[in-house]
Amino acid sequence: DLFVNDAFAAAHRAHVSIIGFTAVLQSAAGRIMERELKSLSKVLESPEKPCVFILGGAKADDSLEISKYVLNNGIADYVLTGGVVGHVFLAARGIDLGKTNMDFLQKKELMSLVPGIKELMQKYPDKIKTPKDIAVETNGKRKEVSVEELPTDYPIFDVGAKTVDGYANLIRNAKSIVVSGPMGVFENSEFVYGTKRIFEEIATSKAFSLAGGGHTIAALQELGLSNKISYISTAGGALIEFLMGKKLPGVLALEKAAARKT
Numbered sequence: 180d181l182f183v184n185d186a187f188a189a190a191h192r193a194h195v196s197i198i199g200f201t202a203v204l205q206s207a208a209g210r211i212m213e214r215e216l217k218s219l220s221k222v223l224e225s226p227e228k229p230c231v232f233i234l235g236g237a238k239a240d241d242s243l244e245i246s247k248y249v250l251n252n253g254i255a256d257y258v259l260t261g262g263v264v265g266h267v268f269l270a271a272r273g274i275d276l277g278k279t280n281m282d283f284l285q286k287k288e289l290m291s292l293v294p295g296i297k298e299l300m301q302k303y304p305d306k307i308k309t310p311k312d313i314a315v316e317t318n319g320k321r322k323e324v325s326v327e328e329l330p331t332d333y334p335i336f337d338v339g340a341k342t343v344d345g346y347a348n349l350i351r352n353a354k355s356i357v358v359s360g361p362m363g364v365f366e367n368s369e370f371v372y373g374t375k376r377i378f379e380e381i382a383t384s385k386a387f388s389l390a391g392g393g394h395t396i397a398a399l400q401e402l403g404l405s406n407k408i409s410y411i412s413t414a415g416g417a418l419i420e421f422l423m424g425k426k427l428p429g430v431l432a433l434e435k436a437a438a439r440k441t
Contacts, residue, residue, distance in 0.1 A: 180204070180205070181204060181205050181206070181207065182200035182201060182204040182205070182206045182207070182436075183206070183207050183208070183209045184197065184201075184206065184207075184208060184209060184212055184429055184432075184433060185208070185209025185210065185211045185212050186209075186211075186212070186429070187211060187212045187215035187216070187412075187413060187414050187417055187429075188413045188414040188415065188416075188417050189417065189429065190212070190414075190417050190427040190428065190429030190430050191414075191416050191417040191420045191421075191425075191427045191428065191429070192428065192429070193428040197428060197429040197432065198428050198429060198431075198432040201432040201433060201435065201436040202432075202436075204436075205436070205440065206432070206433055206436035206437070207433070208433050211413065212430075212433075214410070215412060215413065215414065216430065218389055218409075218410040218412070219389070219412070219418070219421050219422075221355075221387060221389075222254070222355050222357050222387070222389050223249075223254055223421070223422070223424075226254060226354070226355035226387075227354035227355045227386070227387065228256060228354055228355070229256040229257065229349075229352055229353050229354060229355075230249075230254060230255050230256050230257075230353065230354065230355040230356075230357075231255065231256065231257045231258075231259060231349055231350060231353040231355070231356050231357070231386075232245070232246070232249055232254075232255045232257070232258045232259070232356075232357045232358075232359075233258075233259045233261070233346075233350075233356065233357065233358040233359070233360075233377065233381075234246065234258060234259070234260055234261075234264045234359055234360055235260070235261035235262035235263075235264055235265065235358075235359070235360030235361050235362050235363075235374075236262045236263065236264065236359065236360025236361055236392060236394050236395070237262060237263045237360075237394070238263075238360070238392075239262075239263045239264045239266075239267045239287075239289050239292070240289070240292075241419045241422075241423065242260070242264040242267065242268075242292070243292045243295045243296055243299065244423045245359075245419065245422045245423055246258045246296075246299055246307065247295070247299055248422070248423050248424040249422070250299065250302075250303050250306060250307075252424070255306070255357075256306065256353075257306055257307075257308060257349050258306060258307050258308065259308045259346045259349065259350075260307070260308065260309050260310070261310065261338045261342070261346075261360070261361070261362035261363065261373060261374075261377070262360050262361055262362055262363060263284075263287075263289070264360060265309060265310045265313075265338060265362075266280060266283075266284060266335060267284060267289050267290075267292055267293070267296065268296055268300075268307065268309045269309050269310060269326065269329075270284060270290065270293055271292070271293045271296035271297045271300060272300070272309060274326060274329055275329060275330040276329055276330060276331070276335060277329060277330035277331040277332055277333070278330070278332070279331075279332065279333065279334050280330075280331070280334060280335050281330075283334075308345065308346065308349070309326075310326065310338045310339065310342040311325065311326055311339070311341040311342045311345060312324060312325045312326060312338070312339030312340065312341045312342055313326070313329075313331075313335045313337065313338060313339055313342075314335070314336055314337035314338065314339050314363065314369075314370060314372070314373070315331050315333035315334060315335055315336065316333055316334055316336050316369070316370070317333050319369070320369060321336075321337070321369040321370060321372070323339040323340060324339070325339070325341070336363050336364040336367065336369075336370040337362060337363030337364065337370040337371075337372060337373040337374075338362045338363060338373040339373070340372075342373070343362075343372070343373055343376045343377060346377055346380075347376065347377070347380045350377070350380040350381060350384055350386075351380065351384060353384060353386045354386050354387070355386055355387050355388075355389075356381055356384060356386045356387070356388040356389070357388075357389050357390075357422070358377075358378070358381055358388070358389070358390045358391075358395060359390070359391055359392045359395060359418070359419070359422070360392055360394060360395055361373075361374040361378075361394055361395060361398045362374045362377050365394075365398045365401070371402075374398050374402075375402055378398060378399060378402055378404055379402070379404065381404075381408065382404040382407035382408065383407070386409075387409045387410075388408050388409045388410070389408075389409060389410045389411075389412065390408050390410075390411050390412065391411065391412035391414055391415070391418040392412075392415050392418065392419075393415055396411060399411070417429075
């Protein structure tokens with residue numbers, strides 16, 4: 180009689196189970212879908228300012244598109260980078276991270292993002308923030324190194340204390356915060372520091388905060404901060420595409436069905 184789509188996390192897929200029924204049945208969005216769209220629209224359509232986007236984690240492929248969309252459309256006042264995203268943005272600043280880290284970026288085919296990031300940084304020099312210091316692993320221990328001291332022979336696993344302090348000031352003054360991705364290898368107790376400090380700042384902030392992505396949610400749960408975030412998205416890929424300003428096929432199909440009904 181009726182098709183109800185409550186799977187926002189799958190709404191970026193144009194599969195028949197997502198878009199097929201809307202063409203032949205009366206259709207509606209479920210409550211989770213409704214909550215997701217309301218919360219996401221809150222930060223993308225009319226965010227309270229200042230609005231801060233925090234991009235981290237190991238999946239850096241989408242970081243340029245998200246940054247470009249939220250800066251070009253006046254959504255974000257600042258984009259703070261950490262994790263592998265931070266490494267790529269530092270490389271775009273012309274900083275040599277050392278053979279181990281540069282080889283990792285090459286292997287993951289992330290160096291192709293560098294020209295676009297460079298261009299974006301020239302356009303928004305004060306709005307994109309990159310790490311001031313990083314933490315490397317040497318003999319299983321954490322060692323903090325300032326960006327001026329790079330390159331390093333060791334793998335980079337976290338942001339350093341100076342970076343955290345700088346980011347914390349911007350987070351404290353924010354009215355809207357979107358976080359996608361941890362600041363480093365939070366699973367390792369030596370390198371949880373950056374993620375812990377940044378996520379604690381978000382949790383104690385009075386801003387509307389939205390978090391998404393598997394590793395972000397895992398880190399929030401591990402740190403016991405999940406209930407202090409305004410909204411945690413169920414989505415990974417769908418959230419990323421939404422943050423890039425893309426129309427999700429599942430949402431579009433529901434909109435078309437609603438338009439036909441009226």
